[in-house]
Amino acid sequence: MAFGRIPRFSPSFSPSEAWICTKHLLGMGGDDDLVGEFERSFAEFIGAKHGVMVPSARYGLYLILEGLGIGEGDEVIVPGITYFAIPAMVELLGATPVFVDIGLNTHVLDVDEFERAITPNTKAVIPTHLFGTPCDMDAINAIAAEHSIQVIEDCAQSTGARYKGRRVGAIGDHAYYTFGLTKNITTLSGAMVTTDDDAVAQHIRDTIGRSGQASIKKAAKEAATGAAMFLATHPWLYWWTVHPAIVVGNALGKDPIHERFGEEERTYDEVPASYIENAQARNIQAAVGLKQLQRIEALNGSRMRNGRALDQGLAHVNGLGVPAYPEGAEPIYMSFVVHHPNRDALMSELRSHGVDTTTGYMSDLSDHPLFEAYKRSCPNATRAMQELLHIPVHPNLTKKQVQHLIESVRSATMATLG
Numbered sequence: 001m002a003f004g005r006i007p008r009f010s011p012s013f014s015p016s017e018a019w020i021c022t023k024h025l026l027g028m029g030g031d032d033d034l035v036g037e038f039e040r041s042f043a044e045f046i047g048a049k050h051g052v053m054v055p056s057a058r059y060g061l062y063l064i065l066e067g068l069g070i071g072e073g074d075e076v077i078v079p080g081i082t083y084f085a086i087p088a089m090v091e092l093l094g095a096t097p098v099f100v101d102i103g104l105n106t107h108v109l110d111v112d113e114f115e116r117a118i119t120p121n122t123k124a125v126i127p128t129h130l131f132g133t134p135c136d137m138d139a140i141n142a143i144a145a146e147h148s149i150q151v152i153e154d155c156a157q158s159t160g161a162r163y164k165g166r167r168v169g170a171i172g173d174h175a176y177y178t179f180g181l182t183k184n185i186t187t188l189s190g191a192m193v194t195t196d197d198d199a200v201a202q203h204i205r206d207t208i209g210r211s212g213q214a215s216i217k218k219a220a221k222e223a224a225t226g227a228a229m230f231l232a233t234h235p236w237l238y239w240w241t242v243h244p245a246i247v248v249g250n251a252l253g254k255d256p257i258h259e260r261f262g263e264e265e266r267t268y269d270e271v272p273a274s275y276i277e278n279a280q281a282r283n284i285q286a287a288v289g290l291k292q293l294q295r296i297e298a299l300n301g302s303r304m305r306n307g308r309a310l311d312q313g314l315a316h317v318n319g320l321g322v323p324a325y326p327e328g329a330e331p332i333y334m335s336f337v338v339h340h341p342n343r344d345a346l347m348s349e350l351r352s353h354g355v356d357t358t359t360g361y362m363s364d365l366s367d368h369p370l371f372e373a374y375k376r377s378c379p380n381a382t383r384a385m386q387e388l389l390h391i392p393v394h395p396n397l398t399k400k401q402v403q404h405l406i407e408s409v410r411s412a413t414m415a416t417l418g
């Protein structure tokens with residue numbers, strides 16, 4: 001049964017998005033400033049004054065911090081679990097990343113721990129709406145305001161999510177988003193910063209303006225990868241191509257998808273040359289982004305429907321930790337993350353049900369060799385990384401597949417608890 005083999009992610013491209021890519025790659029895209037149009041439309045969608053396209057979220061963060069004059073001697077609070085490149089950018093500017101614990105099942109910044117970590121040197125906090133779950137922004141903003149701390153929202157996994165009716169990204173002072181092929185909306189590659197701060201926006205615009213344009217070859221490669229991913233995750237092709245590769249890879253102790261799309265964790269001595277030389281987005285990226293923006297509510301809506309069904313179906317499974325959400329958060333379920341004391345056994349049991357899961361790309365950076373100098377006790381982050389597992393929740397899942405997922409997770413949990 002093809003529907004019973006479920007990939008961990010599946011990109012959503014419409015025929016008109018595929019066509020627009022082809023047109024731009026053939027040089028038939030026209031000369032209009034689509035990047036400017038996408039920046040304005042995106043900022044309006046979020047509810048921010050400025051939107052500026054950047055090559056990656058991490059460089060967006062770097063430019064926000066630089067624009068704010070944050071550097072040597074300053075501290076920036078980041079959650080214990082996040083993407084390695086985030087504290088790496090803080091460090092690159094000479095500032096100190098201060099790791100703060102998360103809620104065990106919300107996976108987002110623990111507000112009390114945030115308050116406790118503040119010192120006279122704290123200049124910014126990066127509430128990270130991880131897995132599509134908005135942080136408790138009212139509490140974070142109130143504490144930040146009391147201590148004159150800049151709030152930089154990490155929306156890399158939460159574009160379009162709402163907190164108390166407002167979109168994340170327009171609740172703090174600044175925000176960054178990323179639109180890679182596996183994100184909830186894509187511009188093939190690329191990212192965005194939004195802010196109401198004229199000076200920060202100008203700093204980013206000026207810096208990007210001094211750079212050259214991203215190469216068309218890179219865009220073509222991303223488009224081809226996107227098309228291949230789209231086809232490979234179609235139920236029929238997936239059944240006899242990717243799924244067997246994963247099973248064989250896993251038997252050899254490898255995760256072929258992680259190896260293909262994952263990035264080696266590292267820190268930086270300088271801003272990568274590719275950002276300095278090719279930071280300006282191309283029209284092809286913006287053209288795809290404009291189309292995807294028109295569909296974002298539908299794409300997020302499907303994730304939310306699937307996520308809520310999983311929330312309900314897995315609510316009372318003995319031994320399984322299910323996600324929790326801060327009050328007022330309206331998650332978009334970029335990931336559906338469960339906890340299990342014997343996570344690896346659950347993962348392999350689910351594979352025998354045809355369900356591909358992943359432990360994801362995040363790390364507990366509070367206790368990580370790359371950030372040894374900033375080590376700080378974050379017990380929930382450490383425990384979460386040992387226990388968590390991403391269950392598929394992407395918008396291409398059918399109702400039948402979601403039901404299959406619920407039944408598979410239930411029976412796999414029972415089997416692994418013995």
Ligand SMILES: Cc1ncc(COP(=O)(O)O)c(C=O)c1O
Pocket residue numbers: 055056057058059082083085086128130154156157177178179190191
């Ligand atoms: C939470 C989070 N923050 C930041 C990033 C970095 O994004 P980029 O690769 O565009 O720099 C990612 C990447 O997926 C992420 O998941």
